[in-house]
Amino acid sequence: MSHRTKSLLVGVLAGALLGAAFAWAATDNDDEQDPEAGAAIATLGPADYFTLGISILTLARQFSGMLRKA
Numbered sequence: 001m002s003h004r005t006k007s008l009l010v011g012v013l014a015g016a017l018l019g020a021a022f023a024w025a026a027t028d029n030d031d032e033q034d035p036e037a038g039a040a041i042a043t044l045g046p047a048d049y050f051t052l053g054i055s056i057l058t059l060a061r062q063f064s065g066m067l068r069k070a
Helices: 003-031 046-069
Strands: none
8 A cells, every 4th residue: 555545544544433423512512402492513614614614724834844854
């Protein structure tokens, strides 16, 4: 397996685990909240998703910069 393939595989697995962890954290408190309040994730608006996307892209850019230095 080539170095690039290994890197992509590790990135996909890490992303899947991170996404699952965030989903679990976002839905974990729903049982303890008022049922009429709704899920915490439902209260997010389009601007919140846009901000989250920009933050993830910034993190990827910083990680790429760290790898280039090494």
